[in-house]
Amino acid sequence: MPISHIMASGLTGMRAAGDLVARMQFSEDMRINEAKDYVSKKLGVEAIDLGDEYVMREIREELDIGVLTSVPGCAKGIASKMNIEKLLDIEINCCDKFREITG
Amino acid sequence: MANEYFVRMGDGERISMTKEQIIADLQEGSADAADLGDIPELSGDELDKLADIIMDSNRIVSVEPGMEIPVTHDIGSIRIDGDQGNSGVGIPASRLVGCMMHERGFGADTMELGHIDYSFKPVKPVIAQECQTMESCQQNMTVPLLYGAMPNLGLYYTPDGPFENPGDLMKAFKINEARESIEHAGDHATRDITWIMQHLQKVGCDGVNFDTIGAAGDGDVYASLYAMKALREEFPNIYIEAGMAGECTLGMHGELEFEGNVLAGLWPHEQVPLAEEAGANMFGPVCNTNTSKSSAWNLARSVTFTKAAVEASNIPCHVDMGMGVGGIPMFETPPIDAVTRASKAMVEIAGVDGI
Numbered sequence: 001m002p003i004s005h006i007m008a009s010g011l012t013g014m015r016a017a018g019d020l021v022a023r024m025q026f027s028e029d030m031r032i033n034e035a036k037d038y039v040s041k042k043l044g045v046e047a048i049d050l051g052d053e054y055v056m057r058e059i060r061e062e063l064d065i066g067v068l069t070s071v072p073g074c075a076k077g078i079a080s081k082m083n084i085e086k087l088l089d090i091e092i093n094c095c096d097k098f099r100e101i102t103g
Numbered sequence: 104m105a106n107e108y109f110v111r112m113g114d115g116e117r118i119s120m121t122k123e124q125i126i127a128d129l130q131e132g133s134a135d136a137a138d139l140g141d142i143p144e145l146s147g148d149e150l151d152k153l154a155d156i157i158m159d160s161n162r163i164v165s166v167e168p169g170m171e172i173p174v175t176h177d178i179g180s181i182r183i184d185g186d187q188g189n190s191g192v193g194i195p196a197s198r199l200v201g202c203m204m205h206e207r208g209f210g211a212d213t214m215e216l217g218h219i220d221y222s223f224k225p226v227k228p229v230i231a232q233e234c235q236t237m238e239s240c241q242q243n244m245t246v247p248l249l250y251g252a253m254p255n256l257g258l259y260y261t262p263d264g265p266f267e268n269p270g271d272l273m274k275a276f277k278i279n280e281a282r283e284s285i286e287h288a289g290d291h292a293t294r295d296i297t298w299i300m301q302h303l304q305k306v307g308c309d310g311v312n313f314d315t316i317g318a319a320g321d322g323d324v325y326a327s328l329y330a331m332k333a334l335r336e337e338f339p340n341i342y343i344e345a346g347m348a349g350e351c352t353l354g355m356h357g358e359l360e361f362e363g364n365v366l367a368g369l370w371p372h373e374q375v376p377l378a379e380e381a382g383a384n385m386f387g388p389v390c391n392t393n394t395s396k397s398s399a400w401n402l403a404r405s406v407t408f409t410k411a412a413v414e415a416s417n418i419p420c421h422v423d424m425g426m427g428v429g430g431i432p433m434f435e436t437p438p439i440d441a442v443t444r445a446s447k448a449m450v451e452i453a454g455v456d457g458i
Contacts, residue, residue, distance in 0.1 A: 001437050002176060005424060005458050006210050008165045008443035009450050010174040018212035019246040022173035025419040025456060026213075026247055026310065026342035029384045032172055032419065032456040051171035066245035068207055077243040084245070091340060094241035094307030
């Protein structure tokens with residue numbers, strides 16, 4: 001059932017830019033259009049591109065913010081989130097903890 | 104059959120209806136929500152658009168390009184390794200693997216970690232295990248990862264918990280004692296939820312999803328709102344998602360309040376301001392599915408309630424659209440035609456910020 005929703009209406013997570021839009025909704029209480037505008041400006045794309053896998057694949061790899069397939073050398077997990085923090089100008093809790101631990 | 108369309112009953116059964124029957128059900132469903140919630144019915148244009156979505160000849164429908172929204176997830180990876188009681192598919196997999204499958208395999212926009220019981224109370228004895236798993240998941244995942252659980256006040260009453268069951272007390276006409284029991288249970292739940300999330304935030308958790316708030320009535324809502332308030336005060340950046348259990352808050356107690364507002368009898372558009380005030384930054388409005396009515400009736404009713412909540416809200420609304428809510432049939436594997444129609448209608452007519 002969740003996959004039916006994702007196919008019908010979803011931004012499809014890391015396939016495109018769904019995780020980035022969701023982060024802005026949670027981080028800054030942004031409604032959907034505000035969150036999409038914010039993320040698209042940060043990425044330098046149109047809002048319609050945020051759900052476009054073709055556009056977002058290259059951008060995600062270039063910015064090293066996590067890609068769906070397992071590309072050797074690309075940032076994964078917490079490393080990708082540390083790049084997302086810088087891109088979106090937000091703080092992510094686990095990245096703060098990582099910095100605390102690593103000094 | 105030439106002039107009839109396939110639709111679903113609220114239990115998922117396929118039926119056929121004429122255009123006139125569908126429109127009549129749409130009007131009736133919307134009017135029912137408007138009457139109960141004292142909110143506007145859907146306009147003629149909105150009902151026409153809803154009818155077009157329902158009568159689309161394709162099995163799967165979708166939103167127009169550019170209208171996509173984030174889809175947040177509840178139940179955690181229990182969907183993968185859980186049993187039928189949680190609608191799990193029983194694939195043996197760790198919770199980390201389950202979370203990563205959602206992120207990399209299914210295109211989830213957010214994910215959550217949850218305990219197999221999926222209630223807050225049983226997490227207490229295994230909090231170190233939950234912290235360890237959360238830490239591993241956060242190190243390996245990119246999408247926002249919350250901790251999800253149900254407030255589930257029922258676990259605080261006998262025979263499962265320390266307080267006498269208010270249902271038993273009410274049957275004995277001990278109304279004041281029943282209310283006291285609900286108040287005690289609510290305070291304990293607030294304390295437990297706050298304590299659990301304090302530990303999880305310390306290991307890098309993004310936040311918390313309160314799933315099915317109000318399932319045990321207004322005491323459940325009381326406990327959740329005060330837990331949100333405490334968490335927001337202690338962790339200003341925590342992500343808090345407030346997902347409701349039902350369209351109307353049941354007044355099991357009847358007089359419980361949050362910051363001077365009586366909780367019993369609230370509809371989605373009245374619930375969201377309280378969630379905001381408590382510190383939530385995402386709200387999940389609910390409209391329950393009536394299995395004896397058509398999907399046209401249920402969807403119109405759900406869209407009407409949800410649209411009013413979205414308009415009343417200052418925070419993103421991710422409408423609850425699991426089995427048996429949000430116009431989705433009450434069935435474990437809801438038909439794809441029904442799910443995608445409801446999904447499109449919520450985005451394009453109710454204007455939700457996510458699902």
